[in-house]
Amino acid sequence: MSNLDITFIDELEEGEIIQSDIYFNKTLLIKAGTKIDDVLLKSLQNWGITKLNTLYLKNPERDVEIEQIPKKKEKIFYSKELFDIKKLFYESLQYVVSETRYGLILNSDAQITWLENLFISSLLNSEISMGLFNLKKKDPYSYFHSFDVFLLGSLLADMSGIRDIRSFAIGCLIHDIGKLEISNEVLHKDGALSKVEFDEIQKHPLYGVEFMKKNNIPSEYLDLVKSHHERLDGTGYPEGLTGDDLSEEVRLLGVVDTYSALTLQRSYRKAFSSIKAIELLLSKANKYDTKYVIHLMELINIYPTDSIVRLSNGRKARIKSVHPNQPYFPILEEIGKPKVYQLPLNFSVTISRFIEWDQVVDSEADDHIDKREIYWNLLISKITDGDMEEAMNCYNLITKGMGLNNIFIDVIIPLIKEIETKRIEGELSTGEEHDAFLKIKDILGAAFKE
Ligand SMILES: [Fe+2]
Ligand SMILES: [Fe+2]
Structure with missing residues (x-):
């Protein structure tokens, strides 16, 4: 040779x-x-x-x-392990990636190869790979969700200029590793969780930190494991930190983690569409860093209705409607022109960036919007606290002068959805969600008896 x-x-x-x-x-x-x-x-x-x-x-x-x-023993282990890791990468890719959640971003071979190399190099740490293999065995959903967060998180971190992408990617992969310590009974339960069980689930970030220390996993990922459920307004856990305490990496992970949790199918609940999940993240600017929600939209090219966007031809347009099966080819209307058309399938015009979310508000309702929002938030907190007298007062103030149809469409259904979202986001246990639904039933009973 x-x-x-x-x-x-x-x-x-x-x-x-x-x-x-x-x-x-x-x-x-x-x-x-x-x-x-x-x-x-x-x-x-x-x-x-x-x-x-x-x-x-x-x-x-x-x-x-x-x-x-x-050949030393350790090296043989690595090369055998390598092929298992590659197999796992493609198996996981197949499980989590769909165009309705990722847009067209992973149609590029270069992106896949980059992610594959990142995944392989992350799993070369045998403590991390054993942890993930065990998580997959114990709770496949938690593993695939972690992989999903790794894919989206790495792409988003690259786009957002996060300095140490490799560390961030590993943090994404192991952010829920503490779920290894949660009993299967609690983890796989699809019925109502008791308060004790719910508290137990909320300990997974701290269990994750213990897992890392026990296995000598470098502490550069610790912040991501510990704080991924913290929120800007201090309503998260385990420490109730607020915006100033949260690093850019933790803020980004918070957005991707929630997007993944809402949109990834679970056996016992219907997933949110990518559009609904983005709307939810945008509407909760007090909890999720809007900058990263915008980066996420621009990464996957999925924008909710009433987004104002800049097109590649320099024009400005409003998204008029979005089909859940092809959210990356919305129907749009150019601003100042009565021209409504679908974004061309041949990519001759694309959306280059998001400008703002301009939700159309009923002008007559404008004067009442602030007060209504205050009563609305109060109504939800009173229902979840079980303060029925105050909840009833808020309900009466909100529904004053409304017809029966509007009460159902504009109050009751959004109320049920908001309670459900709080449970999915981990703010309420399934037991507390169930109690809140019973309270809504009581309010309706009292309201329509009169
Ligand atoms: Fe988590
Ligand atoms: Fe998670």
């Missing part, structure tokens, strides 16, 4: 492009077109690969002979 046939790994330079697919044991190890970066170099180093025999590179039918440094 001549020297010309060999490329030494330490001769590879960042920014160089791999020219041919590189196979090992009939598994595609590195795809042609992959740019060499520090993550890939580190992966090669960790796999114990020092040089590649490029003789067979143009013939993927035959394995590329990969020369490894003398």
